[in-house]
Structures are given as C-alpha cells and as structure tokens.
Amino acid sequence: MKYSLSISKSFVLASVFLISYIGALAQDGALLYGKNCAQCHGANLNGGNAASLVDGIWQFGAEDGYQFRNIKFGIAHLGMPSYESTLIDDEIRAIMQYMKDQANKVGAEKPPLAKELETLDYDINVEIFAEGLEVPWAIDFIDENTALITERPGRLRVVKNGKLQAEPVNNTPKVLNEGQGGLLDVAIDPDYENNDWIYLAYSHEIEGSGGESRPPAMTRIVRGKIQNNTWTNQEVLFEAPHEMYRTTRHHYGCRIVFDPWGYLYFTIGDRGAGYQAQDVTLPNGKVHRIHKDGSIPENNPFMAEENAMKSLYSLGNRNIQGMAIHPETGQLWATEHGPMGGDELNLILAGKNYGWETITYGKNYNGSIITDETHKPGMEQPALYWKPSIAVCGLDFYRGDLFKKWKNKLLVGALKYEEVRLLSLEKDRVMHQEVIVKGQGRVRDVSTGPDGAIYVVLNKPGTVIRLTPKNK
Known part of the structure; x- marks a missing residue:
C-alpha cells in the first residue's frame, strides 16, 4: 500500500512539474520571440523586414516540421x-507555439484560392476543376471530357464533363493507407482508344504475415479496365518478391509514364533504407522499365548482371x-526528393x-551529416x-497549345513550398526557372490536359485547379 501511495505521489509531482514546465515555456515563447524574431x-508578428507570421501564409512550409x-x-x-547554436529544441517549439497562439488570436486563415495569377508571359485564369477530395495524388485523362483522380486513402474518382462523380470506381485494389502509402499514380494507356487499359500504382500489404503489428509492404503496379464504374x-504487372517488402511506411515513389517506343517506366522509393538504393538485387530506390503487359524488355541494362532485378533501369x-x-x-526526366x-x-x-x-547535396532532418561526398566516379550529377x-x-x-x-x-x-515552377531546358541543361503558382496548396501533381489547360492537384485543400490564359 505504501508502495502504491509512493508511486501515486511521484506521478502527481511529475505531472505538476510538467505542467509548470509547459507553462514556463509558453511564457518564454513571447520573450524568446521578442529577443530573436x-x-x-x-x-506584433505582422511583418517588417521579413514576412508576417499571422496572415495565414507560409511561403516555406506550413507544417510544424517545416517551421521547426x-x-x-x-x-x-x-x-x-539559423538558431541551431543559440536555441535548444524546446525553445524553438515555444516560439512556434507563441506564433500559433497569436495567429489564432487574430483569426489568421489561409487566403482563399486565387482566381487569377500573373506570370512573365501570361495572365492566367484559375478555376476549380474538382474539390472536396481526400489527399488527391494524381490525375490523368481518358479524353477531353473524362479525368481520373486518385485519392491516397484508396479511391479512384471520375470527373465527367467537368463534374466530379459522387461514387468512386468500385472494386479497385485494396491499398495500405498508412504513412505515405495508399493509392498513388494513375496512368492511361497511350493506346486507350483500342485497348481500354488503365494503370495504377499503390502500396501493397502482405496480409496474414504472421500477425505482425506492421505487416510488410511495397509498391505494386497493376492494370485493369473500368466497366460500369x-x-x-x-x-498484376509488377510485384516484388515478398521477402523484399519492408515494414516502413514511407518512400514508396511512385509515378508511371510511357515513352514513344511503348515502354512503361515506374519508380519505387528507397522505402527508408537509403543504402538499399545501391543494391541491384532489390527493387527499392530505383527506376524500373517493363513492357505494358509486365514482361521484361530484353535490352534492359541489368539483364546480364547476375542476381540483379531484370526490370531495373536506373539505381541510386x-x-x-x-x-x-x-x-x-522521348527522354525520361524525373524529380527526386532529397533529404533536408x-x-x-x-x-x-x-x-x-x-x-x-x-x-547527396542534403543532410538528415536532424542536421546530421549523411555523407560529405557530393561527387563520385560512376555516379551522375x-x-x-x-x-x-x-519538396x-x-x-x-x-x-498543349x-x-x-x-x-x-x-x-x-512542390509540396513544401506550395509551388509550380516552369523550367526552360536546353538539351540537358536548365536555362531558367520561374514560379508560376504559389501558396495555393501543397502541389501533389501537375499535368497538361487534352484541352491544353494545366491541371494542378493540391493537398490542403484537396482540390484540383485548372489554369488557362486570360483573353487579351
């Protein structure tokens, strides 16, 4: 009994200390902000030499991790x-909490979606193409009147004649909707008019794998057809051997594209195991190339390498x-998430x-060094x-036209910076880049529609916007 009372007393004292500590940090947040920011x-946090912190606009990432x-x-x-050497982590969090409290006090809200944008070449009309979506991930077009949109929790949505259909497509594959996983890319076969094939990429979970609390998963590629919704x-076009699946819940990739010669390319992220991106016997951290029916091209670059996965096209x-x-x-270009x-x-x-x-040119999110090397023979820049x-x-x-x-x-x-950038290329060189969309939401996908408009898939809000040039 005395032992129980002792534990209870210790718990109460610890709770009181924690509450006092949190209260002190909250008070310190205002002082720390005044001293450092x-x-x-x-x-009053409403701007000066730098941006306002209470207008609902975060140019360099709104999420807590980005702000930190x-x-x-x-x-x-x-x-x-940087304040790495002058503020401890708890002091940074105290400043963040103070900023959040002050923003709430003045009722700061993110501005509504813009109706017009201005770029160096065009003034642009912005209209909502689809809204009320849950983490939309990708968009592709069957024809000028029909679009398919994936929602990461596992739904494939149809927009017909400018209207989002209420019912998602039935019987789509079961996905692992956890972490960064779920229903990812959708791609329409270039010869859809003749074959009706539609391709999906998603995080596939091994079910019944020994009762593990986190069953292993990996990116999977399938194709199918839509009949009567x-x-x-x-x-199944690609499914890695199940012993290669991982219990991590991030870095799945994945995009699907077709080149003019009929090859299908897809990507799998490193799945949180960066060292495996250099291992040609494993699927993760690679670009893969297959035929549209899932067979392996005989001229794939690792066909002759013993034990290598034959679908591999690039690594690292x-x-x-x-x-x-x-x-x-017909060249293949890709954008790749770095670390920090x-x-x-x-x-x-x-x-x-x-x-x-x-x-790598980045470092770990905690600031530690991954490697000092940015160049190495046999590795591309x-x-x-x-x-x-x-992001x-x-x-x-x-x-389009x-x-x-x-x-x-x-x-x-770009997700973090909530941008669409326009890059001018000359052969394999980037000559210029311009931000043409900013601050409308986390940009998950961007695509040219068959009508020549630019379609931008946004997270937070779950919306797809359509960009067209204003008539002069």
Whole structure:
C-alpha cells in the first residue's frame, strides 16, 4: 500500500512539474520571440523586414516540421539565420507555439484560392476543376471530357464533363493507407482508344504475415479496365518478391509514364533504407522499365548482371515522385526528393547510378551529416538541385497549345513550398526557372490536359485547379 501511495505521489509531482514546465515555456515563447524574431518579423508578428507570421501564409512550409527546421537551420539564401547554436529544441517549439497562439488570436486563415495569377508571359485564369477530395495524388485523362483522380486513402474518382462523380470506381485494389502509402499514380494507356487499359500504382500489404503489428509492404503496379464504374480485368504487372517488402511506411515513389517506343517506366522509393538504393538485387530506390503487359524488355541494362532485378533501369534514386517524357526527344526526366536539401531534377538514362545515398547535396532532418561526398566516379550529377528542398512532386512537360510560349517546358510541382515552377531546358541543361503558382496548396501533381489547360492537384485543400490564359 505504501508502495502504491509512493508511486501515486511521484506521478502527481511529475505531472505538476510538467505542467509548470509547459507553462514556463509558453511564457518564454513571447520573450524568446521578442529577443530573436521581432526585429525582422515585427513586435506584433505582422511583418517588417521579413514576412508576417499571422496572415495565414507560409511561403516555406506550413507544417510544424517545416517551421521547426526553418528556425533551427535557417534559410540562408533569404537572409534568415539559423538558431541551431543559440536555441535548444524546446525553445524553438515555444516560439512556434507563441506564433500559433497569436495567429489564432487574430483569426489568421489561409487566403482563399486565387482566381487569377500573373506570370512573365501570361495572365492566367484559375478555376476549380474538382474539390472536396481526400489527399488527391494524381490525375490523368481518358479524353477531353473524362479525368481520373486518385485519392491516397484508396479511391479512384471520375470527373465527367467537368463534374466530379459522387461514387468512386468500385472494386479497385485494396491499398495500405498508412504513412505515405495508399493509392498513388494513375496512368492511361497511350493506346486507350483500342485497348481500354488503365494503370495504377499503390502500396501493397502482405496480409496474414504472421500477425505482425506492421505487416510488410511495397509498391505494386497493376492494370485493369473500368466497366460500369467498376474496376475489372486486373493484371498484376509488377510485384516484388515478398521477402523484399519492408515494414516502413514511407518512400514508396511512385509515378508511371510511357515513352514513344511503348515502354512503361515506374519508380519505387528507397522505402527508408537509403543504402538499399545501391543494391541491384532489390527493387527499392530505383527506376524500373517493363513492357505494358509486365514482361521484361530484353535490352534492359541489368539483364546480364547476375542476381540483379531484370526490370531495373536506373539505381541510386531516393524517392522519385515526379516523372515525365520529353515530347520531342522521348527522354525520361524525373524529380527526386532529397533529404533536408538536395531535391534533384535528373535526366534518367539506362543503367546509370544517381548516387543515393553515397552522394547527396542534403543532410538528415536532424542536421546530421549523411555523407560529405557530393561527387563520385560512376555516379551522375543532377541537372539541377534545390537547396533548401522545395519538396518536389509531380512533373510534366507542357504539351498543349493554349500556352504556346511554354511548349515543351517543364512543369515542376512542390509540396513544401506550395509551388509550380516552369523550367526552360536546353538539351540537358536548365536555362531558367520561374514560379508560376504559389501558396495555393501543397502541389501533389501537375499535368497538361487534352484541352491544353494545366491541371494542378493540391493537398490542403484537396482540390484540383485548372489554369488557362486570360483573353487579351
């Protein structure tokens, strides 16, 4: 009995201490802000030499993790210093809580979606194409009047004649909706008019695997057809050996594209095991190439290498979530998430090694060094890297006629920075980049529609917007 009372007393004392500690931190947040931040962001947080912190706009990442790292490690190229050596982590969190409390006090809200945008070449009309979606991930078009949109929790949605259909497609594959996993990419066969094939990428879980609390999972590629709003005729095109599945819940990839010669390319992220991206016997951290029926091309670059996965096309890729084929050259381009810093744009070539995690321009999210190496013989350099990371996601070459000045330019989406960037390429060089969409939401995908409009898939809000040039 005395033992129980002693435990209870200790618990009460610990709780009182914790409450006092949290209260002290809350008070310190205002003092710490005044000492470290007010000179630039204003005593009332409403801006000065730097942006307001109570207007609902976060240019460099709205989520807590982004804000924490921005304070701790700074944004050097914009003149924001790092506080890694002057503030402990709890003090940074206290400042963040103070900012959040002040924003709530003044009723700060993210501004509504813009109706117009201005770029160097065009003034743009913005309209909502679909809304009320739950973590939309990808969009592709069956024809000018029909679009398919994936929702990460596992739904395939149809937009018909400009209207989002109430019922998702029935009987789509079961997905592991956990962490970064779920229903990912959707791609329409280039010869859809003759064969009706639709391709899906998703996180596939091994069911009944010994009662594990976290069953292993891996990216899987299937194709099927939609008849009477039901997924039918499914064929599995790629499923890794189950012993290669992992219990992690992030870095699945995945994009699907087709080149002019009929090859199908898809990506699998490193699944949180960067060292495996260099292992040709494993599927993760790679780009894969197959025929549209799932068979392996005889000229794949690792066919002759003993024990290598025969579907491999490139290796050393951390987590590719943007991939596109150049409309004129047929070249494969990809955007790849770096760690903290080092997002990459790469021209993907057969058999090449893109370095992860042996070389990188980034470092771990806690600031520790992954490697000091940024170059190594036999490993490719990116065509462009972003440091700090903008969290690249979604990629397409503009192929329409509405924005004639942007023909064959590259549209790059960004999650963290909530951007679409327009990149001008000259062969394998990036000549210029411009932000054409900013602050509308986390950009998950960007695509040229058959009507020549640009479609941007947003998370937070779960919306797809349609961009067209304003009539002069």
